[in-house]
Amino acid sequence: MGRIIVIGAGAAGLMAAIHAAAAGAGVLLIEKMPSPGRKILITGKGRCNFTNNCEIGQFLRFFANNGAFLNSALRAFDNQDVIDFFTAHGVPSKVERGGRLFPESDKARDIVDALVKSARQAGVKLVTDQPVRSISVENGKVSGVLTESGRLDASAVILATGGLSYPGTGSTGDGYRMAKELGHTVTPLRPALVPIETQEAWVKDLQGLSLKNVEGVVKVDGKKLDSEFGEMLFTHFGLSGPIVLTLSQAVSQALPQNPPPRVTIELNLKPALTPEVLDKRLQRDFAEFTRKQFKNSLGELLPLKLIPVIIRLSGIAPDKPVHQITREERARLVELLQGLRLTVTKTRPIAEAVVTAGGVAVKEINPKTMQSRLVEGLFIAGEILDVDGYTGGFNLQAAFSTGMVAGSAAARLLQSKDA
Numbered sequence: 001m002g003r004i005i006v007i008g009a010g011a012a013g014l015m016a017a018i019h020a021a022a023a024g025a026g027v028l029l030i031e032k033m034p035s036p037g038r039k040i041l042i043t044g045k046g047r048c049n050f051t052n053n054c055e056i057g058q059f060l061r062f063f064a065n066n067g068a069f070l071n072s073a074l075r076a077f078d079n080q081d082v083i084d085f086f087t088a089h090g091v092p093s094k095v096e097r098g099g100r101l102f103p104e105s106d107k108a109r110d111i112v113d114a115l116v117k118s119a120r121q122a123g124v125k126l127v128t129d130q131p132v133r134s135i136s137v138e139n140g141k142v143s144g145v146l147t148e149s150g151r152l153d154a155s156a157v158i159l160a161t162g163g164l165s166y167p168g169t170g171s172t173g174d175g176y177r178m179a180k181e182l183g184h185t186v187t188p189l190r191p192a193l194v195p196i197e198t199q200e201a202w203v204k205d206l207q208g209l210s211l212k213n214v215e216g217v218v219k220v221d222g223k224k225l226d227s228e229f230g231e232m233l234f235t236h237f238g239l240s241g242p243i244v245l246t247l248s249q250a251v252s253q254a255l256p257q258n259p260p261p262r263v264t265i266e267l268n269l270k271p272a273l274t275p276e277v278l279d280k281r282l283q284r285d286f287a288e289f290t291r292k293q294f295k296n297s298l299g300e301l302l303p304l305k306l307i308p309v310i311i312r313l314s315g316i317a318p319d320k321p322v323h324q325i326t327r328e329e330r331a332r333l334v335e336l337l338q339g340l341r342l343t344v345t346k347t348r349p350i351a352e353a354v355v356t357a358g359g360v361a362v363k364e365i366n367p368k369t370m371q372s373r374l375v376e377g378l379f380i381a382g383e384i385l386d387v388d389g390y391t392g393g394f395n396l397q398a399a400f401s402t403g404m405v406a407g408s409a410a411a412r413l414l415q416s417k418d419a
Contacts, residue, residue, distance in 0.1 A: 002025075002026070002154070002155030002156070002414050002417065002418075003025070003026045003027070003028060003153065003154050003155060004017075004020045004025045004026065004027050004028070004154060004155065004156045004157070004158065004407075004410050004411065004414065005027075005028045005029075005030060005144070005145050005152060005154040005156075005157050005158070006020070006027060006028070006029045006030065006157075006158040006160060006407075007030055007132045007135075007145065007157065007158065007159050007160060007161055007175070007178075008030075008031065008159070008160040008161040008162060008170075008175065008382070009029050009030075009031035009033075009036035009037060009126065009128070010036075010037060010038075010039055010040065010160060010161075010162050010169075010170075010171075010382060010383075010399070011037070011039075011040055011115075011382060011396055011399035011400055011403065012160040012162075012381040012382025012383070012399040012400070012402055012403035012406070013029060013031075013158065013160035013161075013381070013382065013403065014029070014036060014037065014115040014116065014119055014403070015115070015399070015400045015403035015404050015407065016158045016160055016379070016381055016403040016404065016406045016407035016410070017029040017119050017122075017124045017126075017158075017407060018115070018118050018119050018122050018124065018404075018407065019403075019404045019407035019408045019411070020158070020407035020408065020410050020411045021119070021122035021123045021124045021407075022122045023407070023408055023411035023412070023415075024411060024415070025410065025411040025414055026123075027122075027123070027124045027125065027407075028124075028125050028127065028152065028154070029119065029124050029125065029126045029127070030127050030130050030132055030145070030147065031126065031127070031128045031129075031130070031170070032128075032129070032130060032131040032132070032170055032174070033128065033129070033169070033170040034128055034129050035128060036112065036115075036116055036126065036128065037111075037112035037115060037116065038168075038169035038170055039162060039166055039169040039170070039171060040108055040111055040112050040115075040396075041108045041109060041112060041169075042108070042166065042169065043108060043354075043396065044100075044102060044108065046107075046108050047102050047103070047106045047107070047108060048102065048103060048107075048108030048110075048111045048396075049100045049101065049102055049391075049392065049393045049396070050082065050086070050093075050101055050102070050103070050111055050393060050396050050397075050400075051079045051082045051083065051101045051393040051394075051396060051397040051400070052079060052098070052099045052100060052101060052392050052393040052394055052397065053079060053083075053095055053099040053101055054079075054099045056074055056075065056078045056079060056080075059074050059079070059394065059397070060074075062389050062390045062392065062394045063387060063388065063389040063390070063394065063398070064192065064249040064250075064357070064388055064389065064390065065192075065249075065357060065386065065387060065388050066362050066385075066386055066387045067387065067389070069362040069365075069367050069385075069387055070367070070387060070398055070401065070402070071367070072367045072368045072405070073367065073370070073398075073401040073402050073404075073405045074397070074398075074401050076401065076404065076405050076408075077400065077401045077404040077405065078401070079101075079397055081404075082397060082400050082401075083101060085118075085400075086103070086111065086114055089114035089117065089118055090110075090114060091103050091104075091105075091110045091111060091114045092104045098230070098392050099392065099393075100392055100393050101393055130147050130148065130149065131147065131148055131174070132145050132146070132147050132174070132178070133145075133146045133147060133148065134146045134178055134181060135157050135159070135178050135181070135182060135378065136151065137182060137375055137378075140375060140376055141375070141376040141377050142154060142155070142156055142157045142375060142376065142377030142378050144157075145157060154377075155377060155413075155414050155417065156377040156378075156379065156410040156413055156414060157377065157378055157379070158370075158379040158380075158381060158403075158406050158407065158410055159175050159178060159179065159378065159379065159380045159381070159384060160175075160380075160381045160382045160384065160399075160403060160406070161174050161175030161178075161382075161384055162175065162356075162382060162383045162384060163189070163355065163356025163359065163383040163384060164176075164189055164350050164351070164353075164356045165191065165194075165350060165351065165352070165353040165354060165355060165356050165383075166351065166352075166353075167351050171356075171383070173189075175360075175380075175384040176189070176359065176360070176384065179360045179380065179384070182372070182374065182375050182378065183374050183375070184360050184361065184364055184372065184374060184380075185360070185361040185364060186358070186359060186360055186361070186386075187358040187359060187360075187361055187386045188358050189350065189356055189357070189358040189359065190252045190253075190256075190347075190350065190356075190357045190358055191248070191252055191347050191348065191349065191350040191352070191353035191356070191357065192248065192249050192252060192353055192354070192355045192356065192357035192388040193245040193246070193248060193249070193353055193354035193355045193388075193390070193391055193395075194245065194248045194252070194347045194348050194349075194350070194352055194353035194354065195235060195237070195238065195239065195240035195244060195245070195248070195347070195348045195352065196238050196239045196240070196244055196247075196248055196251055196265065196344055196346075196347055196348070197237045197238040197344070197345045197346050197347070197348060198237075198238035198239060198265070198342040198343060198344055198345060199342070199343040199344075199345050200342055200343065202309050202312070202313075203234055203235070203236075203237075203238055203239070203342065204236050205305075205308070205309055206234035206305060206306060206309060207234055207235055207236045208233075208234065208235075209233070209234045209303060209305045209306060210231065210232070210233045210234075210241065211231065211232050211233075211234075211267075211269070211303070211306075212230070212231045213229070213230070213231075213271070213272070214229070214230075214231075214232060214243070214267055214268060214269055214271065215227060215228070215229045215243075215267070215268040215271040216228050216229075216232060216239075216243045216244065216247050216265050216266070216267055216268075217265065217266045217267075217268070218247050218250045218251055218254075218263065218264070218265055218344075219263070219264045219265075219266060220254045220261045220262070220263055221261045221262050222262070225250045225254060226247055226249075226250040227247075228243040228246045228247050229243065229271060230242050230243040231243060232244050232267075237348070238342070238344075238345075239265065239342065242391050242392075244265075245354060245391045246390045246391055247265065248347055248353075249357065249388070249390070251263055251265075251344055251347060252347050252357065255344070255346065255347070262343070263343075263344040264341050264342060264343055264344060265341075265342050265344060266339045266340065266341050266342075267339075267340040267341075267342070268337075268338045268339065268340075269302070269306075269337050269338065269340060270337055270338060271338070273338075275334050275335075275338060278334050278337065278338065279330060279331070279334050281301070282301075282330055282333065282334065283330070285297060285298070285300055285301060285322075286322040286323065286325060288300075289322055290321075290322060290323045291321075292321070292322055293318065293319050293320065293321060293322070294311065294316050294317065294318055294319070294320045294321075294322055294325060295307070295308075295311055295318035295319065297322045298310065298311070301337075310333075310336060310337070310340075313336055313340075314329070314332060314333050314336055315329075315332065316329050316332075316333065354391065354395070355383060355388050355389070355395050356383055356388070357386075357388045358386055359383070359384050359385050359386040359387070360380050360384055360385050360386060361386055362385060362386050362387065365380055365385065368405070368409075369405060369406070369409035370402055370405050370406035370409060371406075371409060371410075371413070377410075377413065379406040379407075379409065379410050380406070381399070381402040381403045381405070381406040382398075382399040382402055382403060383395065383399060385402065
């Protein structure tokens with residue numbers, strides 16, 4: 001059997017190499033960085049949320065772009081397969097909020113070590129510190145790759161170089177260039193799952209404040225575009241945290257429009273309450289603190305750091321006795337608590353995004369094999385594809401699934417040539 005070269009030792013590349021080698025192929029895995037799996041190591045704040053335990057039939061709704069393309073790959077190597085893979089390689093897992101799966105150890109390093117060990121056991125040859133310049137094609141078929149050290153022959157190549165996010169891990173867009181050189185379309189690249197910058201100066205006063213059980217709503221020119229419930233974080237430049245990262249996909253799609261629309265995020269700090277119930281809650285608190293000033297009456301309702309901002313935005317005098325607050329002022333306060341509006345100026349740079357949106361056009365890839373429809377023997381897997389999911393382990397699952405399919409299909413292609 002001929003040789004398969006896998007370019008990129010990230011989640012997709014490692015899984016592709018493992019399955020290609022397990023099927024009997026000779027596999028050379030080339031990584032330009034000094035060590036493999038660098039992006040995996042920083043996912044989930046170093047804990048690695050490596051998949052999600054939701055029903056596989058529900059998986060596709062957690063992808064903002066081209067999720068249907070993944071249907072075959074996810075069913076060929078689903079979330080339970082991934083969980084079983086790591087368990088078999090000494091990495092038991094645990095389930096956390098939202099179905100997120102993490103190693104029991106809370107160490108992303110265990111995920112990387114399991115992948116690398118499995119690859120070596122399968123017979124994969126791993127070469128690091130070796131950038132690939134281009135992929136060679138002869139008569140419409142892959143023939144090898146050109147590295148900085150010279151040419152390497154191959155009967156199949158799996159391109160799994162990742163996207164543009166976190167370039168310090170090696171994701172610098174090399175794969176997009178190589179795919180373009182071979183005739184593939186690369187759709188516009190933009191950040192997905194990225195923090196958001198906002199206009200309001202008061203967000204700096206809330207830097208470091210994390211809120212749970214809040215709802216964020218993205219509106220474009222006043223019309224609701226998307227919403228998400230969960231946890232968020234205020235930063236010196238705006239907003240971050242799980243729900244903001246998810247909402248950023250809608251924001252990054254809306255902002256480039258011409259003329260630029262007005263994009264806002266409205267935060268409902270008390271989404272479990274109707275306006276009427278929240279108003280009654282305020283009345284109870286004000287009755288309890290009837291002798292206090294307004295600025296000292298919200299301690300039971302809000303985090304201390306948030307109170308001065310809400311008071312300032314409410315327009316109610318801080319020193320006003322609570323028994324003097326009018327029904328109209330209370331109504332404005334309820335509206336503010338359930339619609340704290342921030343004006344979006346931009347997303348953070350793509351280098352800070354968890355995932356890159358856009359990539360190699362999926363219409364040019366066979367979803368059942370990940371083989372290029374343009375070049376025989378070229379397979380493309382992982383984040384380089386024009387597919388991006390929400391936060392919660394969905395993107396790593398997509399990388400593992402497409403990598404497994406690509407590796408297995410590449411090995412089958414070589415076997416058919418030898419037959």
